Amino acid sequence: MQRDNPRDPNERTPLTDLRAEYCNLVERLERNQQKLIQLARSAYRMQEEERRRLARELHDGIGQNLTALKHHLALLQQTLEPDQHEAHRRAAAALALATQTLEDTRQLTRLLRPQILDDLGLEAALRWLVRTLAEPAGLKTVLDLGSLPEIEGELATLLFRVAQEALTNVVRHAGAQHAVIRLSQRDGMLRLEITDDGRGWEPTRSNGSLGSGLSGMKERVKMHGGRLAVDAAPGQGCRLRVTVPLEATPTRVAQSP
Numbered sequence: 001m002q003r004d005n006p007r008d009p010n011e012r013t014p015l016t017d018l019r020a021e022y023c024n025l026v027e028r029l030e031r032n033q034q035k036l037i038q039l040a041r042s043a044y045r046m047q048e049e050e051r052r053r054l055a056r057e058l059h060d061g062i063g064q065n066l067t068a069l070k071h072h073l074a075l076l077q078q079t080l081e082p083d084q085h086e087a088h089r090r091a092a093a094a095l096a097l098a099t100q101t102l103e104d105t106r107q108l109t110r111l112l113r114p115q116i117l118d119d120l121g122l123e124a125a126l127r128w129l130v131r132t133l134a135e136p137a138g139l140k141t142v143l144d145l146g147s148l149p150e151i152e153g154e155l156a157t158l159l160f161r162v163a164q165e166a167l168t169n170v171v172r173h174a175g176a177q178h179a180v181i182r183l184s185q186r187d188g189m190l191r192l193e194i195t196d197d198g199r200g201w202e203p204t205r206s207n208g209s210l211g212s213g214l215s216g217m218k219e220r221v222k223m224h225g226g227r228l229a230v231d232a233a234p235g236q237g238c239r240l241r242v243t244v245p246l247e248a249t250p251t252r253v254a255q256s257p
Contacts, residue, residue: 045154055112058105066102073098107132114160122156123148126181129164137171139179139196146184155247158224159183159192165213166194166240174198174238185246192242200234214240 077091110132117125123145134141151159163181170176176198183192218228226244 051113052118055109055115058109058112063102063105063109066098066105070095070098070102111164117156117160122151122160122183125156125160126163126183129160129167130181133164133167133171134179139171139176141167141179141181144180144182144184146182148183148185148190149246151190155190155224155244158220158244159190159242162192162217162221162228162240162242163194165217169214170194170196170198170238174200176237188246190242190244190246192244193239195237195239197237200232200236200238 073091073095077088077095080087080091110128114125114128116128126143126145130141130143167179167181170179174196176196179194179196181192181194183190185191214228214230221228221242221244224244224247226242228240228242230238230240232238
């Protein structure tokens with residue numbers, strides 16, 4: 001009885017062709033996905049650079065002009081006679097308006113790109129955020145920073161923007177009295193957690209979705225290989241958690257006294 005010859009393992013069949021085509025398709029999809037992520041991260045870098053440029057122009061241009069205007073108005077007010085009551089009133093009103101506009105410009109400059117983030121780093125920027133955003137609103141906020149490495153560049157910007165968005169939502173919408181911002185690292189991962197004791201999140205009204213700001217942050221965190229999640233219930237406050245790889249961030253070396 002004649003035996004069938006064994007099949008050559010290198011012989012092409014419709015099944016092997018289909019498998020090879022499938023593998024090639026998966027590889028192309030993965031490459032395209034990586035390119036899209038790189039493009040998106042590049043777009044965010046450009047956005048932050050544009051924010052930095054606008055903040056610098058506001059500070060160096062409009063801010064300095066308003067400061068000069070205040071100075072000239074104060075000098076003008078000093079030249080008025082004591083009995084020129086209407087002129088004094090108008091000069092005082094103009095000086096107050098210039099002062100308020102200057103403060104608004106400075107606040108906008110800080111929100112666009114706080115210089116402290118570039119100069120002193122993430123920890124100082126988070127403390128500034130609590131001091132300028134939470135405290136004026138009467139929100140008692142605890143900032144809990146564990147033993148952290150030196151966090152710089154895109155990763156520092158990412159964590160700051162998430163904290164800024166979350167804390168802004170707490171101040172504007174939560175009706176909370178207390179909040180906690182906790183940043184720590186473990187097993188090569190950074191963990192940012194923001195909790196509050198506000199009115200919580202109503203899933204039935206929002207269909208379980210995040211606001212547009214946090215939804216954008218969720219995608220931005222995902223581009224860095226991380227995850228953003230929100231836990232909330234009506235009347236039980238809210239907790240936002242971000243976990244993101246530490247990547248190749250250098251470890252801080254303690255300075256000798």
